[in-house]
Amino acid sequence: MKLISASLRRFTLAVLTVLLVVSSFAIFTPSASAETFQVKLGSDKGMLAFEPKKLSVKPGDTIEWVNNKVPPHNVVFDAALNPAKSADLAKELSHKQLLMSPGQTQTTTIPADAPAGEYTFYCEPHRGAGMVGKLVVE
Secondary structure: HHHHHHHHHHHHHOEEEEEHHHHHHHOOOOOOOOOOEEEEOOOOOOOOEEEEEEEOOOOOOOEEEEEEOOEEEEEEEOOOOOOOOOHHHHHHHEEEEEEOOOOOOEEOOOOOOOOEEEEEEEOOOOOOOOOEEEEEEO
């Protein structure tokens, strides 16, 4: 009888240990990590365009802006065309400094508190030529 009782206790402890380990993985598994996306400034064919022209991201994601063709380029977010209509947010996301050489990069990380919605950005020197893009924060 003592042998059965001791075996039952060991089995119960083993089952509880396994449940504890499995539940700790469920609790402490990190959420999806932030991603990095690349947007070319100037298309591969030499057009005055962003590639891609529209991009969907989440707060915490990073965009790497790569000067590609037909420089100079920059990235300016339109204060009137973002969900918060915030000049401060537009300024935080923008890179007004011109990139003069192909291959130069700048990065923008989407703030954790960025409102969801569509943001419009453009290249200042080429806005009149239609170099405009959209960023959708989900």
